[in-house]
């Protein structure tokens with residue numbers, strides 16, 4: 001939009017006064033933030049309203065991305081960049097004696113997600129709008145996002161994330177678009193006008209009230225919508241009779257119980273067995289979202305039989321799987337279509353992404369729970385299952401009588417949500433080549449054989465606008481200076497940087513930028529936690545959820561072994577190295593929590609030991625999340641992507657780090673394999689078992705972790721350090737970690753991969769010594785990162801699955 005500095009200053013001062021009731025001199029930082037947010041939102045309004053009018057007018061096919069999680073982070077600066085007003089606003093604020101940096105720190109992170117899956121949804125929102133796809137998000141407006149983590153005495157302690165306590169400037173409440181969601185009750189069946197009719201009776205009713213947040217595309221005038229539903233008791237004067245009888249407690253506890261649905265995000269990044277409230281959350285937003293879509297579709301006057309031609313509904317993992325039976329219910333019970341018609345529309349509308357191969361993370365719900373909470377939905381699932389079984393029985397009962405049971409949607413008293421998604425959708429995709437291949441050839445093989453062509457791959461991506469353009473302004477400017485700014489719209493043109501591959505001046509500047517970013521991060525860390533780190537050391541970074549398969553344990557054991565070597569030989573020629581960890585553990589995941597304590601205990605030992613602390617430093621960054629990531633990533637030298645091969649579906653942190661010039665230490669897992677293909681084997685440090693080897697060892701039980709422990713003295717001493725009193729803890733402190741490695745035969749092959757990890761670490765350090773070589777490696781990583789932009793991912797989804805129109809801009813169609 002057109003905006004000049006004077007106009008902005010005038011608008012802003014007026015807005016600040018109106019919002020805070022105070023003049024500039026008396027305003028708090030929060031007042032300043034709130035006024036700025038509200039003004040920026042207003043600047044966006046015409047485009048936002050215009051976009052939705054244009055979509056309606058054009059009868060556009062639209063995409064609805066259903067996700068339990070949207071890990072958006074802060075929005076202010078992103079919005080200003082998208083609207084092209086960043087510089088003007090920054091200048092205007094400076095003129096007024098204010099600092100944009102300080103003001104933007106007052107914004108709370110929108111932390112409505114656990115990790116990669118939720119962040120992916122947020123990147124997709126940005127890319128859909130920027131690429132010009134009519135695509136919207138549907139989810140839950142949790143009152144509390146992912147817990148805030150504090151490290152107290154080395155332990156993770158969780159605190160509630162009250163992100164809404166000072167209101168959210170971006171959202172708009174839409175009470176007129178509220179819908180009812182029904183739970184429990186019973187189903188009455190009738191035969192009316194020659195067809196079976198189903199009525200739900202005596203249900204508990206919850207109002208789903210949408211709050212809309214604008215999602216602006218990058219300087220294209222398109223503004224899509226993220227719609228999050230909040231649960232409210234039916235009417236504000238819910239039970240007036242009870243209230244006037246003085247029955248306050250009952251009335252309020254019912255209201256409280258209803259509103260609990262959108263109270264808090266479950267903090268597990270893997271499936272945690274069968275909590276009723278979680279199932280309520282899943283049905284709540286799916287039913288609300290579908291009713292909203294149905295309502296506006298019907299308003300358009302288009303025939304219901306064409307529903308799938310105008311609506312593409314994507315489900316982010318199995319959490320929104322109930323979209324399948326819910327859409328069937330709406331089409332049959334409300335719109336009066338028959339089963340076959342409804343099934344055709346449903347399967348052609350819905351597509352599904354799988355994000356995991358871990359068996360324990362596959363979502364399943366006990367039949368009795370599903371039946372009593374959602375009786376009509378369960379009936380429909382039973383019927384889908386019955387019809388599907390009929391076909392697989394007929395096909396397989398002679399060749400392989402067990403196959404049809406294996407593929408069933410309902411089995412062993414449980415509803416298998418992934419099976420429901422596969423059967424009820426027209427596309428099933430994994431999130432990296434290896435992951436998609438393992439789904440098709442191993443984990444979901446019978447389905448891939450049954451449904452030729454349904455399975456496909458869509459390698460993840462990240463929005464290069466947030467993760468490079470906005471969070472690393474120095475590097476962005478250096479790139480633009482060399483190749484122009486086309487990469488902002490066409491990220492694959494970052495490839496043109498390759499011509500600077502052996503340009504000493506360019507590479508030197510690249511390293512100077514990295515150095516400056518390292519200084520910035522060390523200042524940030526010092527300011528936020530009091531910890532000092534040395535910008536001349538290597539920043540070696542592992543940031544992701546804490547999980548055994550991600551193997552933070554391998555990293556810390558290697559650090560412990562380096563410590564032991566240095567203690568023996570203090571003159572060991574090592575480049576000073578700072579190991580940074582950032583990770584939240586699920587509150588109930590004890591092994592993960594012990595790992596956090598272990599990292600902190602090792603840090604305490606090393607950082608205080610004069611023999612080693614010039615060369616080694618271990619830092620655990622508290623409360624890792626989107627904003628912390630934006631500070632760390634531009635400063636990274638080494639990116640640790642060391643999951644057990646086959647376990648990490650894709651990874652997206654790996655992409656963010658390479659795009660900022662970090663070099664990856666990697667197993668051949670997830671998207672690391674595609675990073676390798678992009679940069680070539682000389683620009684990445686590979687180690688460890690392959691996925692195939694991991695499968696083989698697991699299948700033939702030939703791996704013996706204890707033998708490695710016995711035969712590798714250095715590793716053995718590192719492991720024993722957990723219990724021998726070297727660390728300032730009781731010998732039982734790390735009981736679960738030790739026993740997972742030694743008593744339970746190390747399910748994630750930490751010991752098996754240790755030696756090859758230690759070797760590659762040595763090679764990485766040697767490479768770092770050679771500044772020229774390292775800077776060229778870094779450049780190649782940046783240059784080849786364009787394919788990991790979520791713009792590419794979104795274009796792939798749209799080309800192969802959603803098939804929505806792509807708009808350059810909507811300006812002309814208004």
Ligand code: NBY
Pocket residue numbers: 114115116117118120266268269270271272355356361363431460648649650651652670
């Ligand atoms: O999704 C992650 C994968 O581990 C990662 O490899 C991939 O890059 C990313 C995006 O595709 N999965 C993930 O983040 N999963 C969750 O956060 C999650 C959250 C909740 C539940 C399960 C998984 N749950 O069942 O409640």
